[in-house]
Amino acid sequence: MEIDFSNIKVIGFDADDTLWVNETYFRETEDQFANLLENFETKNKIDQELFKKEMENLELYGYGIKGFMLSMIESALELSNNKVSQATIHEILNLGKGMIARPVELLDGVKEVLKALNNKYRLIVLTKGDLLDQERKLEKSGLSKYFHHVEVLSDKKEINYKNLLEHLEIEVDEFLMIGNSLKSDVLPILNIGAKAVHVPFHTTWQHEQVSIGNNEYEYLKINGLRDILDYLN
The missing domain is CATH 1.10.150.240 (Putative phosphatase; domain 2)
Known part of the structure; x- marks a missing residue:
C-alpha cells in the first residue's frame, strides 16, 4: 500500500514496546x-x-x-x-x-532511527502510563536529546490526541504516529485524519489487542523500526 508521507513535519513515537522493552x-x-x-x-x-x-x-x-x-x-x-x-x-x-x-532495554535500531530523523522532523514522545516511571525510563534511555516534546497521556483515545495536537499547534495532516499498538497508536490517529505506522511487538497486552478487517484502514505496517527510514528518508 502506497502512503504519501511527503507532508509530514512532526512524528510521534510511542515509548513502551516501540522504543524500549516493556x-x-x-x-x-x-x-x-x-x-x-x-x-x-x-x-x-x-x-x-x-x-x-x-x-x-x-x-x-x-x-x-x-x-x-x-x-x-x-x-x-x-x-x-x-x-x-x-x-x-x-x-x-x-x-x-x-x-x-529494571534497566531500560532499547529495541533494535531505535537510536539509529531517531538520529536519522531528528534533523528533518520534529520528534515527540506520546506515551501513557505513570508519569514518574515514564520520565525515569526516558532519562535512563539516553534518548531525551532527540525529542522536542514528551507527553505522558492518561489514555490514547481520539480526544486525547486531538487535544494534544491542538495544544502543540500541530496540523493533523502533518502528523505521523509510530507505535506497536493498533488500538492505542494507530486506529485513533487514523480516525482523526492523521497518519500512522504500526511496528508490532512480539508480546501484546490483552487490553491492547484488537481485530480489524483487511483494507479497513490505510496505515503502514513494518517489521522493525529501521524500516521506517525507507519511507521517510
Whole structure:
C-alpha cells in the first residue's frame, strides 16, 4: 500500500514496546505472581482474575506499574480469601519495585532511527502510563536529546490526541504516529485524519489487542523500526 508521507513535519513515537522493552516484564511478573499464589488457585485462574482486577482499576489507577502492583495485591487478597501472608504481600511489592528498577532495554535500531530523523522532523514522545516511571525510563534511555516534546497521556483515545495536537499547534495532516499498538497508536490517529505506522511487538497486552478487517484502514505496517527510514528518508 502506497502512503504519501511527503507532508509530514512532526512524528510521534510511542515509548513502551516501540522504543524500549516493556510488556515482556509484565508477563514475567505475572508468572512470578502466579507462583506466589499457587497454593490458592491455578495459574490460569490467577491470570484471569488479575486481568479482571486491572480492568476494574483502570479508571482509578490508570496505566503503569504502580497500578499493576495494587491490582496484584487486591487479587492476592481476593483469591486467597484474605489468607495470603504479609510475607507474600511484601514479595508482591518487591516484584513491582523490581520492575521499576529494571534497566531500560532499547529495541533494535531505535537510536539509529531517531538520529536519522531528528534533523528533518520534529520528534515527540506520546506515551501513557505513570508519569514518574515514564520520565525515569526516558532519562535512563539516553534518548531525551532527540525529542522536542514528551507527553505522558492518561489514555490514547481520539480526544486525547486531538487535544494534544491542538495544544502543540500541530496540523493533523502533518502528523505521523509510530507505535506497536493498533488500538492505542494507530486506529485513533487514523480516525482523526492523521497518519500512522504500526511496528508490532512480539508480546501484546490483552487490553491492547484488537481485530480489524483487511483494507479497513490505510496505515503502514513494518517489521522493525529501521524500516521506517525507507519511507521517510
